[in-house]
Amino acid sequence: MKITAANEPYYGLTRTTCYLGTVAQAAMANIWPLLFVLLRNAFGLTYLQLASLISVIYIVRLITDLLFSKAADKFGFRPFLALSTGLTAAGFLLFAAVPLLTDKPYLGFIAATVIFSVGGGLNDILASPLINQLPGRSKGGNLAFLHTVYSFGQASVIMLTSLALFLFGDGNWQWIVAAWALLPIAAFLLYLLVPLPDIQSQPKQSSREIAVGSDFLICFFIMFFGAGAECTMLQWSSTFMEKAAGLPKLLGDYAGVLMFALLMGLARLSYALFSKKFDLAKFMLYGAMAAVICYPLTALSEVSWLNLAGCALTGFAIGMLWPGTLVLGSERYPNGGAWLFAMLALGGDGGASFCPWLSGLLVDNAAKIPFLANLGAGLTSEQLGLRSALAFSTLYPLIAVILLMVFIKRRGKNSLFLSESK
Numbered sequence: 001m002k003i004t005a006a007n008e009p010y011y012g013l014t015r016t017t018c019y020l021g022t023v024a025q026a027a028m029a030n031i032w033p034l035l036f037v038l039l040r041n042a043f044g045l046t047y048l049q050l051a052s053l054i055s056v057i058y059i060v061r062l063i064t065d066l067l068f069s070k071a072a073d074k075f076g077f078r079p080f081l082a083l084s085t086g087l088t089a090a091g092f093l094l095f096a097a098v099p100l101l102t103d104k105p106y107l108g109f110i111a112a113t114v115i116f117s118v119g120g121g122l123n124d125i126l127a128s129p130l131i132n133q134l135p136g137r138s139k140g141g142n143l144a145f146l147h148t149v150y151s152f153g154q155a156s157v158i159m160l161t162s163l164a165l166f167l168f169g170d171g172n173w174q175w176i177v178a179a180w181a182l183l184p185i186a187a188f189l190l191y192l193l194v195p196l197p198d199i200q201s202q203p204k205q206s207s208r209e210i211a212v213g214s215d216f217l218i219c220f221f222i223m224f225f226g227a228g229a230e231c232t233m234l235q236w237s238s239t240f241m242e243k244a245a246g247l248p249k250l251l252g253d254y255a256g257v258l259m260f261a262l263l264m265g266l267a268r269l270s271y272a273l274f275s276k277k278f279d280l281a282k283f284m285l286y287g288a289m290a291a292v293i294c295y296p297l298t299a300l301s302e303v304s305w306l307n308l309a310g311c312a313l314t315g316f317a318i319g320m321l322w323p324g325t326l327v328l329g330s331e332r333y334p335n336g337g338a339w340l341f342a343m344l345a346l347g348g349d350g351g352a353s354f355c356p357w358l359s360g361l362l363v364d365n366a367a368k369i370p371f372l373a374n375l376g377a378g379l380t381s382e383q384l385g386l387r388s389a390l391a392f393s394t395l396y397p398l399i400a401v402i403l404l405m406v407f408i409k410r411r412g413k414n415s416l417f418l419s420e421s422k
Helices: 005-030 032-043 047-067 071-075 078-101 106-133 139-168 170-179 182-191 207-211 214-244 249-277 280-300 304-318 321-332 337-368 370-375 381-392 395-413
Strands: none
Touching (some): 032 139, 032 170, 032 214, 047 214, 047 337, 071 078, 071 106, 078 106, 139 170, 214 304, 214 321, 214 381, 280 395, 321 337, 337 370, 337 381, 370 381
């Protein structure tokens, strides 16, 4: 069935359900950094173990991207969207229950993480092509708005989880985690009922032809390092503000991490509303350049408000790197199908797993590196590790800057977008 503007009211609940599933994914990916210190104190976990727990999310999502990259193109959206939300809910509930079953819950946490991460991976590869298939004035604007919903969902997760921990105490963290399972449960029920577009009948470009293209590889690595820049700041800033900057947890989470998410959402909303007025690639380039300034500002400043400002402004700076790359890729390969989104999500999940994990490794080992130990005289090993890890992570937006400059140069020299997408 061909989708036209006249069908749009018919897909209103579908769009809303997709947004609900995306907020559930935001909860899945962003609640855990807020629990880092709590879990470390309660169960004696190291920072590397905590970073590895987060990396498992993205490694499993990466594997899911690979295994199910062509599934929607072949079998349609519904079975995999329902599976996505069902697994996300099950993972939340298991994570909350594990400490009741054993006093050494780390392996149980890993198992729960694997379960909800498969759900998150499926949502990664399905939500964007689903929104891309629904009617709207601007495909790029629709994709940007989907990721705006993710960012504001992210902000809501941070705000509500931090507030709940403050009001009800750290001892009730399991009930808070379990409560977030209500979102994917609702989305699961709706996905069984709402109408979905027919992706199986859409024309497809050869995946092999796309995969060997230079533009695809550039987009893939922009996703990798853009996701690394986004997720490293997001996952470590709560701990950084509390342990390195010496701020109260609620203030650090609200003025730093929450503002990061809100400003990231603002960047995405700005593009969603005014997509026809922006050159997206240049918008992304300027943002990545700003992130190169914001990362060391956050990591190295001795003034607390500058730590907070650097963290928050990083959110706006990197806001369009992930969704913008999806837009650039879909414009460059308009018949790439769900496979294209899956492969770009693979790049994003790869960066989101590797880069924060590398930061965790540096946090635990920075004091053992003589050069860093000399520079950080007067700091505790924990403070030195956190500051070193964030400063090192300036490399991620810097590499994104270089890749975007190459992309823009290629686009200017050649008519690839016109000739090869026909």
